Amino acid sequence: MIDKKISVRQAGILIIICLMANKILLLPSLMFQQIKSDSIFAIILMFSLDLIFLPIFLKLKSLYPNEKLIEIISKKMSKIVAKIIYIIFAIYFIFKVLLVFSITYVYFKQQIYQDEFLWLIIISCLPVINHALTVGLRAFSRTIELLFSIVIVGFILCLAFSLFTEMSMPILFVSDIKSFFSSIYKHAFSFGDYLFLFVIIDKIDIKKGDSKKLYEYSIFGMILVILLFIIFFSKYQVTAFMHNNALADILVFSIQFNAIGRLDIIAMLTIMSITLFQLEIFAYGFCDSFINLFPKLNKFVVILFFDLLFALLYYFSIGKYEILVNTSHYWSPMLGIFVNYVFPIICLIIIALSRRRKNERKY
Amino acid sequence: MKENIKKIFHNPMLIVFILILIFFTPLSIYSPGENRNRGIVTAIGIDKNNQEIEISLLTFIPTANQTYKVKSSIISGKGTTVAEAVYDAQLQMGRKIGLAHAKTTIVNEELLSEDVSMYVDYLSRVASLPENTVFISTNNTAKELLETSQSLENELGLKLEQLVGFNANNIYVTDTSLEAFYKGYFSEVKSSIIGSISLEESDKGSNQEETNVDDSKENSSSNKKISNKGEAVLLKDGKMVAKLNIDQLNGINLLNTRALNQIITIDNVKLNDDLYTLNYRIKNKNIFSNTNFENDIPIYTIQLKLGMELVEINGLHDAIKMNTEFSEINEEIQNKLDIEIKKQFTNALNVLKENKTDVLGINEKFFRENRIMYLKYIENLENIDDFLDKVNFKLNVIIQPD
Amino acid sequence: MSYFNVYKIIQELKIEFNESIDFSYRFYKKDGQIIAFIYLKSIIDQNLLSNSIYYPIQTFQQMFSFDDLKDKIIKCGDVKEVKFSDVVKEILDGKVVLITNFTKKILSVDLYKFPTRTPTEPPTSPVIQGPREGFVEDLQTNITLLRRRLKTKDLILKTLRVGSQTQTKVVIVYLKGVANKKIIEEVNKKISNIKTDGIIDAYYILSYLEDRPNSLFKQIGNSEKPDIISSKLLEGKVAIIVDNSPIVLTVPFILIEDLQNSNDYYTNHHYSSFVRIIRLLGLMVALISPGFYLALQIYHYNILPLNFLITIADTTQGLPFTPFLEILFIFFLFQILYEVSLRLPSYLGLATSVVGALILGDTGVKAGLISPPGVIIVALAKIALYTIPEQSSQITILQAIFIILGGSLGLAGIVAGMVYLLNYLNSIDSFGTPYLAPYSPRIEDDLKDGLLTHSVLDFKKRPKSFSPNKENRV
Secondary structure (H helix, E strand, C coil): CCCCCEEHHHHHHHHHHHHHHHHHCCHHHHHHHHHHHHHHHHHHHHHHHHHCHHHHHHHHHHHCCCCCHHHHHHHHCCHHHHHHHHHHHHHHHHHHHHHHHHHHHHHHHHHHCCCCCHHHHHHHHHHHHHHHHHHHHHHHHHHHHHHHHHHHHHHHHHHHHCCCCCCCCCCCCCCCHHHHHHHHHHCHHHCCCCHHHHHCHHHEECCCCCHHHHHHHHHHHHHHHHHHHHHHHHHHHHHHHHCCCHHHHHHHCCCCECCCECCHHHHHHHHHHHHHHHHHHHHHHHHHHHHHHCCCCCHHHHHHHHHHHHHHHHHHHHCCHHHHHCCCCCHHHHHHHHHHHHHHHHHHHHHHHHHHHHHHHHC | CHHHHHHHHHCHHHHHHHHHHHHCHHHHHHCCCHHHHEEEEEEEEEEEECCEEEEEEEEECCCCCCCCCCCEEEEEEEECCHHHHHHHHHHHHCCEEECCCCCEEEEECCHHHCCCHHHHHHHHHCCCCCCCCEEEEECCCHHHHHHHHHHHHHHHCCCHHHHHHHHHHHHHCCCCEHHHHHHHHHCCCCEEEEEEEEEEECHHHHHHHHHCHHHHHHCHHHHEEEEEEEEEEEEECCEEEEEECHHHHHHHHCCCCCCCCCEEEEEEEEECCEEEEEEEEEEEEEEEEEEEEECCEEEEEEEEEEEEEEEEEEECCCHHHCCHHHCCCCHHHHHHHHHHHHHHHHHHHHHHHHHCCCCCCHHHHHHHHCHHHHHHHHHHCCCHHHHHHHCEEEEEEEEEEC | CCCCCHHHHHHHHHHHCCCCCCEEEEEEEECCEEEEEEEECCCECHHHHHHHHHHHHHHCCCCCCHHHHHHHHCCCCCEEEECHHHHHHHHHCCEEEEEECCCCCEEEEECECCCCCCCCCCCCCCCCCCCCCCCCCCHHHHHHHHHHHCCCCCEEEEEEEECCCCCEEEEEEEECCCCCHHHHHHHHHHHHCCCCCCCCCHHHHHHHHCCCCCCCCCCCEEECCHHHHHHHHHHCCEEEEECCCCCEEEECCCHHHHCCCHHHHCCCHHHHHHHHHHHHHHHHHHHHHHHHHHHHHHCCCCCCCHHHHHHHHHHHCCCCCCHHHHHHHHHHHHHHHHHHHHHCCHHHHHHHHHHHHHHHHHHHHHCCCCCHHHHHHHHHHHHHHHHCHHHHHHHHHHHHHHHHHHHHHCHHHHHHHHHHHHHHHHHCEECCEECCCCCCCCCHHHHHHCCCCCCHHHCCECCHHHCCCCCECC
């Protein structure tokens, strides 16, 4: 996929949207089931680990301003390693698409639509994703940039309106270290969203002094998510496990403003747009990795393949809703571990190798 | 023709749009809309009579008028479980039920003799009853309460939810919603408190009975009336253990900053050589509480700073002449108020202790502030519920004129 | 010695013009010298012809020579020498061609005249305060209007002729050193490549200029007001004036230009910011409110506030239509009324409004065919459309699409439709300028003239969106 470059601001916004992923809906209640309110610490810890990606990314970008990641890896390591990494990327992104989609589908089913309308949701989302893939990264990141302020205002409104009820500080430090880390391990897949930046490393136009912006945007996004966690737990305390859709549920149980009626429409629109953006981003991640694996393929073939794969995987996992939603099983922790820990190490090795090469040249 | 088909395939979004037009639009053109497909329920009552569950739904009935007056009727269904009863009600109504706007859920006391959570669980999880619905109990059947509430609406223009909302804001003060119930239910102490509204025989109704026997028989609910005494029900493990009257509730509410406007009456106060009865109202409230262990005894210290306002004076002589706004609170009044407040609080606390229901969050407070000591202490206890009994309360009341 | 057989030539020209009734000629003979005046009487100033050409020739006492004719005798208009092969074209351009038998040279005198309007305020963009002149159908007048505002030698006017039959003059206007050369070249190339028999109006050129001619969205700006065009030229845009059209096109075009109104610049900028926000809101209301209402009614009764839900349920009870059909019915009713009122002569306008508003609306409700909330929602959307009249045709189509999406798919359909629409708009480039600039991509400097406008004092730089050659205005 040959795309024109996107600006740092757009990249930062994409990262914020990625960061929210499933964390604004299901993750808070899932984590609460295991480690209660200590999930706040878990998420802060994971976010700070995530932040390590950024300097690595910026270093890599400064070393190879215009090269694709696959080219960098094949140059510094080997073609096979690069291909394997990209296969894992493709799997990671397609599962991320599935995860986000299925979580949102459940949300739609529970709160927006009264009956199950699977096809209705699919026909709303999939064509838009396909169109976004055809018009390319630049066009859809511009859309996200345009709607970003509205979405964030919606998000903040959700947080603000939810403050209109009684809340008490969540009880912290209740879980032991072992369960704390096992929970982090189980939910590792939900993190590591910076991977997307690496996939589009050649398509970001970073000017001098702009790299600070990336930090600012990511920290802003993280603060929003952490705030959501804190508000969610302080609002629901022990019943947090019952509420699967954090962002929407914090609104439901607040004071009702008579004239406006139910305020969760703000949450609904916010979540719907965030979800669509995430699906676009992750689908793009998948298609981009895939096309790098098979460079000869036509863009449209890849998009069609994505649709088929998505439909197939979704069809086989729809009955096993828990597999997708309880990301704590089977494949997902492994993928998470790879993305969160192994991949940064590979990047560090590449940076080290390229530095050595440069030094050699000097002397 | 070929050209046209080619053109269509040139733009994939057109295909999607055509697909939508073919597969979805006819369905929705045919669909009369959710608001006509569903019976919009504004209140639910669940009753249990001899192992049979009866669910009563106060359902809004659309009428082609433009007076904008809500016309509702009660539709009930029976079954051995709530799900069956709801299904039965749906059959009666000929529509699916829509609980999204149900603002009140009423259960009768017989239902509360068992774990009530298993009855409301279906409604809240599957039938998407919103968790902020007001959750109350009634001494009679919920169905009758709903029926009576309709006449209330006709006479006073007052909806049940408004009545309950008034209670929730002024009497129960702690939320009496389904969510609040669940919060208590799932906490360590497993105790929660929900409001209660009773039905009583009304005088007017009995008069009617005398004069027109046939009519009252047909319309048996009309001789009952809603009597809002501001009562509440204490639940332990989802079962009802005690009923609190308004005085006991006020005692509990002393520890709630949101609960204001309580009236405290003291008798035999000597003012200007005469004895008066004074009514004070709490205007503002500051609560500082603290927990600690002294010699392995848990101590809960509360400092209650109350801003009081004199609202009424009753006495033999010239009571009206006295200016309530500038009255002083002298030592005697202070002492009497102090005693009265402490009495109220102790009364309420005794009920809680008797029933081992910690709705005040004493356990949680100890856990938050003295976690290690608390856990150690709990280990020695047989049951976590016994903890409330062991706590030594120290109430310190400071009264300020407002 | 005679160079031309004047009579023969006239006969030939007569045949060439198919003996058209406005083909005219006159002779002047004196001492064997013959001067023939050939012209189309429909497009020349005949008074001027007799006063400034015929009369001086008659009173001239000496023998004629070409130079005398050209420099001394004829005292008006552009007088120039033309080739014989150009004679037909010159005649068609409203010139009087002088053919003589004493010289080989042919003279043409510009006496072009046809009835024109005087510049008046265009009905499409009235202003409360500000200049009221508008372009007219005459190219010369239009250029004059622009010249009057831009007294600079850098104002370049380049003429091209388009259309094999109409030979319409198309003038590309730009400020040298300000407009981007690439854009000028592209416009030039696109116009030169037009192959058609006729250009009747500026809108004929429009489709040739657009990158995506099949798109619903216009990618070329237009205006009827010289003050707007001048300010756009100063921003570094390229304007295209087409003869016989009062509409002047500008490229590149971005969507926000339609949110900007010339009124905005002639009032307080705080107020104009407010008005622009209202316009955007109006746009949103116009776009989605019928679809949204339908989605809520068909799929999401739970989102509607209870009282509103009750009102809707009460009023729709007993209607013969389902919600979807009801909205479609009202929508088309309004659209038909709109079309009718547009076409009808103004004295019948009152009749249509009476029929439309009173009989169809009120009685429709009373007869139980349509519900009051439905009428309100669709009417609101239809009125909100005209907060941005320039986009009303596009939005009308989008309204219909959103009604179908909202009705068929619910809220998800509307959100997806919105995201799709924005993705699509973002993929459009108008002459290298992103269509939704300066908001996506965000161009900080250009936001001064965005929704929240700054005072004119802050417009020190030209908008970057149009990539002008020179960014600083001064």
